[in-house]
Amino acid sequence: MDPMIVATEVKRSWTRRLWLKIPRELRTVVGGFACLVAIFWILVCIFGGALVPHDPLAQDLPRFLAPGRGNWFGTDELGRDEFSRIFVGARVSIALPLLLVGMSMTVGTIVGIIAGFFGRWVDEVLMRITDLVLSFPTVILAMATAAALGASLFNAVAAALIVSWPPYARVVRSMVLSLRGSNFVSSGRLLGFSPLKSMRLDILPNVRGPILVMASLDIGTATLLLAGLSFLGLGAKPPLPEWGSMISAAVVNFDKWWLGVFPGLAILTVVMAFNFIGDALRDAFDPEAVRV
Amino acid sequence: MSEPVLSARDIIVDYPGYPPLRAVAGVSLDIHAGEVVGLVGESGCGKSTLARVLCGLLKPTAGEVVYLGRTLKPIGVAGQKVANTGIQMVFQDPGSSLNPRRRVGPQIQDGLDAAKRRLGGEGAAGAPTSPGDWLERIGMNADDVNRFPGSLSGGQRQRIATARALAAAPDVLIGDEPISALDASTQARLAYVMSSLTLAQGAGMLFVSHDLAIVRLIADRLLVMYQGHIVERGPAEEIWADPRHPYTQALLGAIPLADGAGRLPAVTPPGTHYPLTEAIR
Numbered sequence: 001m002d003p004m005i006v007a008t009e010v011k012r013s014w015t016r017r018l019w020l021k022i023p024r025e026l027r028t029v030v031g032g033f034a035c036l037v038a039i040f041w042i043l044v045c046i047f048g049g050a051l052v053p054h055d056p057l058a059q060d061l062p063r064f065l066a067p068g069r070g071n072w073f074g075t076d077e078l079g080r081d082e083f084s085r086i087f088v089g090a091r092v093s094i095a096l097p098l099l100l101v102g103m104s105m106t107v108g109t110i111v112g113i114i115a116g117f118f119g120r121w122v123d124e125v126l127m128r129i130t131d132l133v134l135s136f137p138t139v140i141l142a143m144a145t146a147a148a149l150g151a152s153l154f155n156a157v158a159a160a161l162i163v164s165w166p167p168y169a170r171v172v173r174s175m176v177l178s179l180r181g182s183n184f185v186s187s188g189r190l191l192g193f194s195p196l197k198s199m200r201l202d203i204l205p206n207v208r209g210p211i212l213v214m215a216s217l218d219i220g221t222a223t224l225l226l227a228g229l230s231f232l233g234l235g236a237k238p239p240l241p242e243w244g245s246m247i248s249a250a251v252v253n254f255d256k257w258w259l260g261v262f263p264g265l266a267i268l269t270v271v272m273a274f275n276f277i278g279d280a281l282r283d284a285f286d287p288e289a290v291r292v
Numbered sequence: 293m294s295e296p297v298l299s300a301r302d303i304i305v306d307y308p309g310y311p312p313l314r315a316v317a318g319v320s321l322d323i324h325a326g327e328v329v330g331l332v333g334e335s336g337c338g339k340s341t342l343a344r345v346l347c348g349l350l351k352p353t354a355g356e357v358v359y360l361g362r363t364l365k366p367i368g369v370a371g372q373k374v375a376n377t378g379i380q381m382v383f384q385d386p387g388s389s390l391n392p393r394r395r396v397g398p399q400i401q402d403g404l405d406a407a408k409r410r411l412g413g414e415g416a417a418g419a420p421t422s423p424g425d426w427l428e429r430i431g432m433n434a435d436d437v438n439r440f441p442g443s444l445s446g447g448q449r450q451r452i453a454t455a456r457a458l459a460a461a462p463d464v465l466i467g468d469e470p471i472s473a474l475d476a477s478t479q480a481r482l483a484y485v486m487s488s489l490t491l492a493q494g495a496g497m498l499f500v501s502h503d504l505a506i507v508r509l510i511a512d513r514l515l516v517m518y519q520g521h522i523v524e525r526g527p528a529e530e531i532w533a534d535p536r537h538p539y540t541q542a543l544l545g546a547i548p549l550a551d552g553a554g555r556l557p558a559v560t561p562p563g564t565h566y567p568l569t570e571a572i573r
Contacts, residue, residue, distance in 0.1 A: 118369055183383035184391040186349055187453070189367055191406040191460055192377040205393035 023284035026277070034276035041270050044087055045094040054081035056088040056241050067258050074258040077249060082258060086266050089241035092153065094270060097222035100160050104222075105215045107161070108168020109207065113199050115169065116176025127173065130166040138163045139228060146234035153242075156235035160225050164218070171214060175207045213285050217278030220271035227267055243267050295361065296322035297496045298346060298379065298464045303355035305341050315341040317520035318355070323464050323496040328487050330511030330528060331500045332543065338520040339500045340384070343468040346498065347381045348372065360463065377406045380457035382486070384469040386446035389453040396444070396452055397423040397437030403459030416461030419493065426455040430485060447478040454486050464496045472501065479503070483510050505547045508532045516540045 012020075025031055044051070053070075054061070058080065065075040073082035115126040133141070145159035179185060185202045193201070229235040230244030238245065243263040250260030305316040315338040323329050333339045344350040346357055351366040358364065359379060380403075383389045390399055400423035407415035420426045424434035430451045441449055450470055457465055467486055471479040483499070487510040490497040501507045508514065508528045516524040516537065524537040535541045 183385060183388045187381070187383070187389065187456065188391075188402065189371055190347060190349070190377065190379065190381055191402050191456075192372045192374050192409065193402075194371050195369060198371065201394065202391050206391070 023280065025280035025284045028280070030276055031280040034273040034280070037269050037273035038277060041090060041094055041266075041273070045090045048087040048090050052081070052084035052087045054084040056080060056084040057239050064253070064256050073262045074256070076246070076259055077253055077256075082246075082262055085241040085246060086243065086262055089243050089246065089263070090266070092236060092240065093223065093227060093243040093267070096153065096157055097219055097226055100157055100164065100222045100226065101215050101218050103157075103161050104164040104218075105168055105211060108165040108170075109172050109204075109211055111165065112169040112172025113176055113203055113207070116173040117180060117195060117199055117203060119180075123173070126169070130169045133163060134166045134170070136163070139225065142225060142229060143232060143234060146229055151234045151237065153230075153236050153240070156226060156229040159234075160222065160229065164222065164225070167218075168211065168214065172207050172211060175210065176203055179203055179206055209285050213278065213281045216281050217275065219274040219278070223267060223271050223274070294324060296324050296358075297360060298323045298364075298498075299358045300342070300346060301356050301358065303342065303345055303357070304353045305338070305345060305350065306353045314520055316345070316352070319517075319520070319522055321515060321522070321525075323498050325463065325494055325496050326491060327512045328491070328497045328499055328510050330504075330507035330514045331498060331517060332502060332504050332507050332514065333517035334502060334543075337517045339502075339517050340468050342517070343381065343466050343498065343500050347379045347466050348376065349381075374406075374409050377410050377460055378463040379466070380460050380462040380464075381466045381468060382450065382453045382457050382470040384472055386449040386453075386473055390441040390449055390456075392441050394440075395437065396427070396439050396441065400426050400437070400452065400456045400459055403456040407459060407461035411461060416493065419459070419461060423455075423459075426459055427452070429489065430455045447474050447482060450474065450482055451485065454482075454489070458489055458493060458495075461493065462490075462495050464498065465490045466498045466500070468500050469502070470499075471506065472503070480506055480509065483507075486510075504532075504543055516543065 019027070026035060059078045061071065061075045061079040061081060063075060063077055063079045065071050065079075067074040067082075071081055071083065073086065076082055076085070111126055111130070115123040115130075142156075142159045142163045145162055146156050149155035149158060179202070185198060188198050188202050226235060227242070227244030227247070230242045231248045233245070233248065236242030236245050243266055246263040247260050247267075250256070250263070253259055299320070299322040301320050303316050303319045304314070306312040306314050317338075319338075319342055321329070321331075331339050331342070341350065345352045348357070348364050348367045356363050359376065364376060364379070365373075390396070404415060404421065404423070404426075407419075414421060420429050423437045427436050428434050432448060432451060436444070436448075441452070444452070454470070465486070470486065471482050474482060483501075483506050487497060487499065499507060499511060504514075508531075511528045514524075514526065514528045514531045515522050516531070516539065518537075518539045524531060524535065524540045531540060532544070535544050
């Protein structure tokens with residue numbers, strides 16, 4: 001046998017192998033903590049309704065109870081249990097941003113691929129529309145749209161969608177422009193690929209990774225945007241529990257600190273968790289990033 | 293001689309600028325079935341531009357490309373016409389000639405599908421009918437169909453790009469410096485594999501390269517290109533033995549010949565002694 005051993009094969013248990021499949025940027029303390037928080041909130045989002053001690057709409061408790069036994073987060077101005085409302089509100093305040101990000105990613109990617117692939121006037125028209133939307137401050141445009149459509153959760157999501165797809169279109173277009181000139185796309189064209197086939201096989205798989213990273217970073221922003229619209233009364237309507245509108249109610253009763261702090265903490269933890277995950281994913285997908 | 297499969301007539305290509313850059317300045321050439329035409333010249337002489345025009349990827353400023361007797365229209369947004377998929381190309385950069393996100397097998401299958409659509413039925417007679425068979429034909433393992441291009445070497449990727457192009461049963465294969473990014477031993481082997489397989493299919497081939505030493509091994513005819521013009525053309529051995537144009541003479545003179553003497557380049561920095569092991573330690 002060769003006396004020089006250059007590599008040894010280490011046998012690893014399946015749990016260890018599964019663990020190593022996770023990008024190492026997520027295996028850090030911050031990344032792991034962010035994942036735990038995100039998983040916690042997603043579980044709450046799914047099962048929250050079954051876990052709460054009180055009916056989130058029932059107004060049978062004393063008003064403005066300070067946090068204590070039985071009502072951990074206190075009660076609000078109508079005598080509803082704040083803890084139950086936050087848990088049930090997660091359904092709206094987390095699921096809708098996820099839906100919003102998914103939709104704006106889809107719309108932006110489609111627009112970006114079409115603009116970048118076809119170029120010329122198609123590109124001009126689509127990118128000028130994108131510029132038009134981008135030139136407005138996001139929240140103001142979303143407010144104006146939501147106000148014009150009428151206050152409801154559906155309209156708030158629609159308004160947020162209108163303002164949040166352009167960054168995706170921009171990024172995807174720039175990636176497609178560089179991909180379109182690459183040799184494998186030319187080879188496909190020479191083999192008679194239709195534009196649709198070329199986009200599906202050669203373009204989309206090569207823009208997917210960066211776009212998913214961008215989306216994961218965007219979840220926090222979307223959460224804030226939707227909560228912001230509800231805060232302004234343009235989203236969730238009472239009595240539906242929603243974190244933004246709960247904070248809005250807290251502003252009126254400024255001396256009852258628990259009304260604002262707990263929904264605020266909920267938003268803070270969700271946004272931070274998803275931002276940390278997004279950061280970690282970006283580092284994991286970016287070979288140039290310095291690993292520390 | 294029979295009708296050429298692909299010919300260029302007075303191709304002129306200008307790249308926009310002030311003043312515009314004339315990359316190709318009125319080039320005509322013919323490629324016949326069953327012959328390998330070598331196109332050599334230094335970097336920037338317009339040979340890659342000409343290759344892109346010949347396969348329809350670039351619209352020439354003037355002149356026309358004739359494929360099987362009809363004018364070849366440049367590829368538009370709608371993609372290459374099925375009838376024109378008989379012109380295939382192998383590109384220079386092995387890093388981008390294959391889609392990094394798709395397995396090798398489906399990418400070769402695309403070539404086979406193109407042949408089926410153009411020729412009808414099962415595609416080219418006598419050619420391999422599956423990606424695995426194609427891999428074996430180009431000297432790789434049939435199991436490699438499940439690999440991604442990232443796990444293959446540059447030479448292997450160029451072989452696969454060749455297989456994909458040939459699977460489309462082309463009438464003419466254009467190699468745009470397909471070997472220039474590879475190491476010397478792989479270069480000659482790949483050039484030989486490409487030309488022999490192309491000829492076995494009865495197709496014609498245009499082999500673009502800056503390396504005259506390798507091109508003359510596979511080419512029947514040579515075209516020497518310099519600053520957008522073809523300055524010399526003729527049978528490969530004739531040009532190799534007796535170059536007429538001063539540029540061709542210079543090109544031939546620049547080829548290092550292995551004569552077994554093991555000499556190093558004449559100019560060495562003063563005070564250095566070879567081998568350099570002493571200095572490295």
